[in-house]
Amino acid sequence: MMTKPKPILVLGGTGKTGRRVVSRLQQRGYEVRSASRKGPARFDWNDENTWEPVLDGVGAAYLVDSQFSDAATSLSSFSKLAATGGVERLVLLSHRDWVVSADEEKLPCERAVRESGAEWTLLKPAWFAQNFSEESFFRGQVADGEVVWPTGDGVEPFVDVEDIADVAAAALTEDGHGGQAYELSGPRLLSLGAVADEIARATGRDITYRAASPTDFAAYATERGLPEDFVAMLNMLFGWISEGRFAQLADGVQRALGREPRDFTDYVRTTAATGVWHG
Structure with a gap:
């Protein structure tokens, strides 16, 4: 039994x-x-x-x-x-x-x-793709039609949270994952300008990216109600994107699941169909 x-x-x-x-x-x-x-x-x-x-x-x-x-x-x-x-x-x-x-x-x-x-x-x-669509300050930016980040031309391999959940479920229930540190990323490096362009195409809306300075972003975010300590942390993280600290693709999804990670375009297309970015 x-x-x-x-x-x-x-x-x-x-x-x-x-x-x-x-x-x-x-x-x-x-x-x-x-x-x-x-x-x-x-x-x-x-x-x-x-x-x-x-x-x-x-x-x-x-x-x-x-x-x-x-x-x-x-x-x-x-x-x-x-x-x-x-x-x-x-x-x-x-x-x-x-x-x-x-x-x-x-x-x-x-x-x-x-x-x-x-x-x-x-x-x-890596940064969650879903940060642009679920319960976050960044979703509000997309809904407003302007993504304001102090990341310059820096790129990030945004990962779909669906992939993170798939890897977690496998590690919790299957053998062979013990002692593994899985770096998880999407399959492409994307600038914030490219992110705005992809969402604009999928929604048919005008959505732009404005590269702010850290000082300008702090003023912008504080005016919209974000706590100062959180804004300082965001500026630190955005600075890392700007300088390319994590501008590398990772193979954790492939190693854990034996398949390629979901592409950001697939995430955008699926999310746009829900209407979440139309305010």
């Missing part, structure tokens, strides 16, 4: 990646525990009383960190608790290697998961 698979925990189960991971796991027939501050299973990084209940009985977990300054510390404690409690696989949504200074440890959240005692897989995606 076959043993019933243990439930799979998905932190951030209502987020961009999390809800897609939940959907794929359910399609595969797995019992899924979708956890978030307001989700079916309550989970809060700042409330350790919520940790053990969401981990109870699960066999694998999809992790997204808290994004706070103490994220690595919390993630280390949670990952070790998970491994001690019998969770066999941990899949962390991370990001490409951000190095702020030579003295700063690189991606401590990844280290926290690697040292948990469970089998681990790291997902290291």
Whole structure:
């Protein structure tokens, strides 16, 4: 008689990646525990009383960190608790290697998961294509007809979140992904001007890209209600695009799934059909 698979925990189960991971796991027939501050299973990084209940009985977990300054510390404690409690696989949504200074440890959240005692897989995606269409400041820019980023002529290999979810589901349910760090990108490098042009063609609207200076972008974003610390972080990230820090294609989708990643044009065409960019 076959043993019933243990439930799979998905932190951030209502987020961009999390809800897609939940959907794929359910399609595969797995019992899924979708956890978030307001989700079916309550989970809060700042409330350790919520940790053990969401981990109870699960066999694998999809992790997204808290994004706070103490994220690595919390993630280390949670990952070790998970491994001690019998969770066999941990899949962390991370990001490409951000190095702020030579003295700063690189991606401590990844280290926290690697040292948990469970089998681990790291997902290291490029900028999400869906940032232009789902619940974000950038979707509003597209709806307004002007994409304003201080990225100059810099390019980025935008990745479709559907691909991230496919890789996550595979890593959570299949053998062969343990110990892998998958760099995930789309198949092309695109400037923000090219992004605006693609969306304009698909929607039949006038959408332009304005290359702002970091100072001008800060004023523009602050006027539209973005907190100053968030604007400063965006300027840092946009600066990296401008200087070409991550202007390389990655092969993580190919290695994990044995297929090519989705093209940005496919994402734009599918999204335009929903009418989301028409305000």
